[in-house]
Amino acid sequence: MDATQLLSIWLKEREIQNQSRHTLHAYERDVSDFLNFCETKKLDLANIETTDLREYLAYKVEQQQLSSSSLQRMLSSIRQFMKWAEQGQYLAFNPADDFQLKRIPRPLPGMVDIETVNQILDQPAPEKPIEQQMWLRDKAILELLYSSGLRLAEVQGLRIKDIDFNRQLLRITGKGNKTRVVPFGSKARDAVMKWLQVYPLWHGDFVPDANVFITQKGSPLGARQIENRVKLQALRAGVNVDLHPHLLRHCFASHMLSNSRDLRAVQEMLGHSNLTTTQIYTHVDFDHLAQVYDQAHPRAQVKKS
Known part of the structure; x- marks a missing residue:
């Protein structure tokens, strides 16, 4: 069986595992490009070595000026494909398994302080009735984004049946159709x-499958519309911040970690499959570190007489 056929089988298995269409397309593009490179070099899949992989990545940098993050994504796709091929005994070993690229530290996401967030959320309603109605919808969106750290697509896809008002819980469908349950505040x-x-009043029917956030005509609110309304409400509050839904998600994560120190809990609420993704929100709080050190380290404690 040739490499192209193996790639088709692998992608089909990924599709069955509910990988998103966007992710599958990226896998196919990255691995196909590498296999085409190997074919040009007259390399069979079974004979690929680490040096071939290094040559390919160097070629991509030279030809396309790819960023470090793009190279990491390509390497991840190739590594996963070859790991699968090794497990299926199509390969004797996986040359990508121990191959590593030097990682550039991820930049800390932009932040908005708590006072500024409160200024946006607690601003007075407009005077005109229709604008008041829009504000009530927008405020609910803003509160959920900040209260539960939801992604834009998760807010957009939220259904009435997903809200448990008694227990203050949301059932969220996130990336890869994975569901999680997260709390939301009062x-x-x-x-x-x-x-x-x-x-x-906006022709919305209270049926369980209906979208929570709709337009005045009763149709589901689009992603771009949500982004625009979030920006508008920040401007209306007099805040000089380019506010967008993902920034409120960043604020949720950072403020939660600052107060709770519970990285695992925040990881669960954000829906991150990997803890390292959540770790970009950890800030170095030297006062807290000193306090923990003084309390915990045996040689930091002052002996009582």
């Missing part, structure tokens, strides 16, 4: 309940 609960009082 202010977010109140904001959503006030918005749902307006909901029927």
Whole structure:
């Protein structure tokens, strides 16, 4: 069986595992490009060595000026494919297994302080009735983004049946169709309940599968519309910040970690499959480190007389 056929089988298995269409397309592009390079070099899949992989990545940098993050993504695709091929005994060993690229530290996401977030969320409603209704919808969106660290697509796809007001829990469908249950705060609960009082006026039917956030015509609110409304409400509050949904997700993660120090819990709420993804939100708090050190280290404690 040739490499192209193996790639087709691997992609089919990934599709069965509910990998997103975007991810599958990236896998296919990255691995196909590498296999085409090997074919040009007259290399069979079984004979590929680490030096061939290094030559390919150097070629990609030279030809396309790829960034470090793009190279890491390509290497990850190739490594996963070859690991699968090795496990299926199509390969004697995986030359990509121990191959590593030097990682560039990920930049810390932009941040907005708590006072600024409160200024946006607690701003007074507009005077005109229709703008008041829009504000109630937008405030519910803003509160959920900050209260639960939701992604833009997760807010957009939220259904009425996904909200448990009694226990203040949301059932979220995230990346790869993975579901998780996250809490939301009392202010977010109140904001959503006030918005749902307006909901029927916008031709929205209270059916379990209906989208929570809709337009005035009753159709589901689009991603770009949500982004624009978030920016608008920041401007209306007089805040000089380019506010977008993902920035509020960053704020949620950072503020939660600052107060709880519980990285695992924040990882679960964000829906990160890998803890290292969550770790970009950890800030070095030297006062806290000194306090922990003084309390925990046996040679830091002052002996009582």
